[in-house]
Amino acid sequence: MKWFTSIFIYLALISAAAIAFSTDFINGRIIGGQEAQRGQFPFQAALRINVTDRPTFSTCGGSLIAPDYTLTAAHCVLIKDVMNIEVHLGAHEILNIEEEGRLRVVVQPENFFAHKDYNSRSIVNDIALLKFDQKVTFTDxxxxxxxxxxSDVNVDFEGKIVVASGWGRYSDDVQGISPVLRYAETPVESQRICMHYYQNYEIVTDSNICIYTGVGKGTCNGDSGGPLTYTDENGRKIIVGLTSFGSDIGCVEPGWPSVFTRITSFLDWIEENSDIKINP
Structure with a gap:
C-alpha cells in the first residue's frame, strides 16, 4: 500500500443493497478472523435499515443488551427518510431468512434514540439505542x-484481548458479505498510539477504544455498530465497544487501528435513555 495514498475517514454506511439480505453488509469486514460457531455470539444483531421510497437498504451491526434494547452506532440510525429498522437476532447464516432460531423485530423511528450530541464530522458520541415494543424471549x-x-469506568483495557464480530467482508479479495458470522481476536491498542495515528483528524478521544491491527486482524469499513467484547476474569463477556470508524488506506494496513465507541464513557447516557440500570 502506498503511504502517500490520501487518507480519509470512513463510516460504514457505504453500501446500498437489493431488497433481500443478499447484499453487502455495510462494506464491513472482519479481517483475519474465523467462522463463529452457531450460538457463540447470541447477543449479535444484524440491522436492516429501510428507507422510504427506495428499493434499497443499508445494514449495520448491533448488540442485544436487554430483552427490549439493542445498542448500535448513532450513524446507523441517523439516516434521512429512514422508514424502520429490522433487528435480526439469533442469526448465523445471514442470507438464510428462514434460519432456525432466528427472530426479526421491526423498530419504528420513534424508538430510535441516538446520542443528541453525535457529530458526523468529528464522529463523537457515536452511540444509539433501539427500543423494542415488546420484550424478546431469550433462547440459546x-x-x-x-x-x-x-467500577469499569477507569479501566482502559489496554493490552487486553477483545473480540470483534460480524458478517462483513473478511478480505479485499472477497466480494460481498460473509455468509456466516465471523469473529477476530486482537489486543486493545494503546490510546496514545491510536491518537497519534489519527492526530491530523483530531477525532480519537478518550470516549473511543481502539484495537491493534498489526497482527492482520480487525475491522475495515465497519460492521458499524457491531460489538467489541471482552471476557473478564470470571468468564463473563461484556461489551466494551461499538464499531465506529477507521482509516481507509487499506483493510489492515499495519499500525492503523480500528476505532470503536467506548461503552464505559456512555454508561450514564444508557441509564438516562433506557430503563437499564448499570451495576456498581
Missing part, C-alpha cells in the same frame, strides 16, 4: 451481552 441463540459496571 438469543441472549443479551452484559454492559460494563461503574
Amino acid at each position: 441463540r438469543i441472549q443479551p451481552i452484559a454492559l460494563p459496571s461503574w
